[in-house]
Amino acid sequence: MVAEAKNSPADIPDPRNEGFVQRLKAQLIAGSLLDELGASRAERAARQSGERFDLALTRLGLVGEAPMADALSATLGLARHVDGTETPQRLFGDAVPQRFLSEHRFLILSDDGQETVVAVADPFQRDAIASLGFLIERRIAVRVATATEIEAALAGLVGTSVRTDAGDLVRDAEPAGEAAGGDDVRRLEDMASAAPIVRLVHDIIQRAADERASDIHIEPRAEAVLVRFRVDGQLRTVETLAPTVRAALASRIKIMARLDIAERRLPQDGRIKVSVRGREIDLRCSTMPTLGGESVVLRILDRSSIPLDFASLGFEGTELSGFRRLLDEPNGIILVTGPTGSGKTTTLYTALGTLNRPQQKLFTVEDPIEYQLAGVNQIHVNPKIGLTFASALRSILRQDPDIIMVGEIRDLETAEIAIRASLTGHLVLSTVHTNSAAATVTRLLDMGVEDYLLASSLKGVLAQRLVRRLCEACAEDTPASVTYEARLRSLAGAAFRDGATPRVRKACGCAKCQGTGFSGRTAIYELMTVTPGVRDSIIGQSNETLIETAAKTSGMRTLLENGVAKVLSGETTLDEVLRVTRAIDAALPL
Secondary structure: OOOOOOOOHHHOOOOOOHHHHHHHHHHHHHOOOOOHHHHHHHHHHHHHHOOOHHHHHHHOOOOOHHHHHHHHHHHHOOEEOOOOOOOOOOOOHHHOOHHHHHHHOEEEEEEOOOEEEEEEOOOOOHHHHHHHHHHHOOEEEEEEOOHHHHHHHHHHHHOOEEEOHHHHHHOOOOOOOOOOOHHHHHHHHHHHHOHHHHHHHHHHHHHHHHOOOOEEEEEEOOOOEEEEEEEOOEEEEEEEEOHHHHHHHHHHHHHHOOOOOOOOOOOEEEEEEEEEOOEEEEEEEEEEEEOOEEEEEEEEEOHHHOOOOHHHHOOOHHHHHHHHHHHOOOOEEEEEEOOOOOOHHHHHHHHHHHHOOOOOOEEEEEOOOOOOOOOOEEEEOEHHHOEOHHHHHHHHHHHOOOEEEEOOOOOHHHHHHHHHHHHOOOEEEEEEOOOOHHHHHHHHHHHOOOHHHHHHHEEEEEEEEEEEEEOOOOOEEOOOOHHHHHHHHHHHHHHOOOOOOOOOEEOOOOOOOOOOOEEEEEEEEEEEEOOHHHHHHHHOOOOHHHHHHHHHHOOOOOHHHHHHHHHHOOOOOHHHHHHHHOOOOOOOOO
């Protein structure tokens, strides 16, 4: 029998013990992490649900994951595991199944032959911790960590995790053929309601929210089902599931989105509202039949994670002041352009937030409505019943609006109604899919909009992209070569002041940024204000190059110049800017 280690399972009290609850509460209040009102609310919720006080606090969103880990560490007298101070180890081989570690959220940090140090997300799993000790015949010393820290470290150790529990449950149970009959539908419902599948979907969504993913991709393949997250615009595989779970997994998500689980031959769209660690998150669901099964994509719409203010989005300087001046216009059209996923809708929502005043009436026409805005009348288009952008916009004009936001100008009819609205005293905001501000003008002209109407109604065009920000925890300043600095000067234009020394930083990679070197994104943009020179080029139906030349003569900085300015300030890298602007120039080595 191996002796117990200090900070072992035997030292951990019952989490429902009143003495422990009061000590934890006092610790949180003393650290200004909780007030008496919040504590009383959590105690009442714990009594009603029968759950633990600490879990009630995190479920209600009263205490965050990391602060709770700190408080438990202090209250229990257990050491706190901090990322980067102790490197996780792949120890004991097959003696400790990966499934066991993942299920209990255990992370083995070190072993000296007598004692094994293990970080745990839930230190109250005394039986599981003791079982690990018996399994490896070691004393167990416990460290406290967050579930997010452990899951990220486990994923890094094994590359991607392979889950088999749900696959074993539904093995050989997938309905055959494309069309699901009555018996098949009932079998799908039973599989989708099974506890392992329910837990699997919940864990995927929770992990995606914790890792700041914008999208969850569930992709069925012949040999496996891949779960991929899009984080900061980049896709990466985070989990590999047994192929037999694909029907149950898709059916579970379709039930949550109120879709038809019997229909597996046509694409479907829906919405899901879930609570993750005490905060409400909307998911936009899209299913698509593929050769390997139904592909599912969930767009995460977490309003709390996106600050709707221009400074936080990356707007600054003359472009920010110029865009604010455009929003102060009493009428006209302001367009935001860029490819899918470039942040256009977020920019428009931020603009609406600045325009949303009690004395004005605002309408939006969207497909779909991504965020609900208090005080704004939002309309979701439905082409199946004839509610298109054009028909909704035509009806809105009879509602006495002041400001109208159209999700996207897709055709001539919508463009003409928007122009008519702007010419009759309304401010209209919208988006167009083009690659630059100048290309937006030529796109509208190609649609068939008259040049004189466009020149008189268009106030400005904002083109934007999103670039990844360097991780503040690991980015390093690095001296730039003479050639590289000269290259930056040539690309930056007016952004590079004479005599200025660039602050060039490189991406390194750490546990906090999942080894990518980047964390979060910021906007780069070009703002084309319709000045007399630009207006003349529109009326003359000039090509894109001539319109851009007129705009640059009026003071417009291009996307590339704005991006290089962010390279010079140390926010991002030149490679990243060239990637999103699709510039022909290749980056030079530092």
